[in-house]
Amino acid sequence: MYVAVKGGEAAIRNAHRLLADRRRGDRSVPALRLDQIVEQLGLGVDRVMSEGSLYDRELAALAIVQARGDLIEAIFLVRAYRTTLPRFGYTRPVDTAAMHAERRISATYKDLPGGQMLGPTFDYTHRLLDPELATGAAVEEPEQRDIEPEAMPRVSDLLAGEDLIESDGELPAGHVTGDITREPLEFPLERDARLQALSRGDEGFLLALAYSTQRGYARSHPFVGEIRIGEVELELDVPELDFPVTLGRIRVTECQMVNQFKGSARQPPQFTRGYGLVFGQSERKAMAMSLCDRALRARELGEDVTAAAQDEEFVISHSDNVQATGFVEHLKLPHYVDFQAELDLVRRMRADHEAENGTDATTKEAAE
């Protein structure tokens, strides 16, 4: 029985064997293939790539199967693989104005250069379960347009001439862009490090914080200036070459949130911006990220810090779901050495208490 308290190698081995069995499930049902997950559970794959900080659909799909569909576990698998990969260099900043967009909407302008384009969205669907999907009914091919799409400047560039919206801003001279996967976070953060942390932050956590800003905790009067989803080119500067080399394309979601700003001693009244950029198609995450980014700029813009969403240490220290799930779940590990110490303390304090107050009616009576 003493042995049963402690784990042992055989127990772990058998537990993992059972896990593999449960993962596979009924053997008469065909096993999932990775391409099925990539093709048909694409948004789950996107979330794993985004929060796992690794753009690789097949690896993300593998992680999802291995994690039995638990996306945070899948994100963790991807992160643990990613961290072992060599770092060849850093690409140039992606040019989202040159995006091959599949979706592009603005809530601040009825029409704008490049137009509004709904793309593959759940918006305006009625959330009615569709029994036909269960029977594998044929699906129509999508409408395609033939014409070359016109240029699609970013909404933030459209008003830039008037100075009504703040510009992208300049980094301090000599500033080397941070890399939160290679350097420890040091608060207060520069915005580059903060945006990186937000981009890999937990969707649910950022969503809740973004929601809190809408409900009055650091209200920022936001408008969706623009959301665009599509493919951007990655370019890498190679020292031997005097032109950047194209590495390929990745699919990203970008959100530019435009926020009211009354101005401060330092700045004239103008619209400020919150920014969101994530791998794949994840509008909810990009929007939440941009609201959080804007809220976290409170210090920079001279606003009062009154709410959780504005508190950089609070938000960034708790936004990483791999860290959060690890630490919450570590409470499953044995703590009996510490618990023993506490047991001992409580027993002694109870003994003191009883000595002072008497334990029960009989001792009280005896005392009286």
Next chain:
Amino acid sequence: MSALDKDVATYNFAYLDEQTKRMIRRAILKGIAIPGYQVPFASREMPMPYGWGTGGVQVTAAIIGPDDVLKVIDQGADDTTNAVSIRNFFRKVAAVETTTETARATIIQTRHRIPELPLTAGQTLVYQVPIPEPLRFLEPRETETRKMHALEEYGLMHVKLYEDIARHGRIATTYAYPVKVEGRYVMDPSPTPKFDNPKMHMSAALQLFGAGREKRIYAIPPFTQVVSLDFEDHPFEVQTFDKPCALCSAENVYLDEVILDDKGGRMFVCSDTDHCEKRQAEGHRGELAGEIA
């Protein structure tokens, strides 16, 4: 799919790439140079969850060599699930010899305990640390606590200990009991019971602390003063147990309480399993030694 074709064998010795190890070693060296100071380091994701020893594992991975002999304990025991898991990890990625014998190990990675057998010169004890900041529960902000350390402003901690005495008649901190290292930095000894604090003082072994999630490394070099905080009229004292170990009759060791039945029956046995087994092999017998296999 090239990534998928890769064999596990292509992981570097001890999992981490050499650049990462160098970065961690630099942090360790800095930690040794400033005993008790928490050095930020670029903690990596490890293939085990944060909070399950990733800091300790990274420190061990950075210092381990092919000739090292590794012991891993959790709650003082070698056969606790997480200790088994971490030991297997290093057996797999570093192919090092592992042991349960405290005296034979060159590196001991631990969670929550310091072995009963005094460590010797040349041994390294690697602690897994969940919250490296001793002031964290008094001040949640890192920006503030770093300032407090820089200014050696530890009044808040003494006030906390004093309030314990005022309220409970004694200092009600039983584990993760704060210590002062070499007269300068207040340090969290990791959640070891305060019973183990005196073992840190002037230890012949190098003590390294890794906190993966919090991205901090700190160190106590051999023969460093480690003093548990206290007051003149309320001196620091360790836990004592009324009975010796029920298996090996050891006294002055830390004991685990094991519930035997639902009628209040319980026994106390050594938390350090290696120590207990050694003593039993030497012929020491506790009162329940025959009954419990």
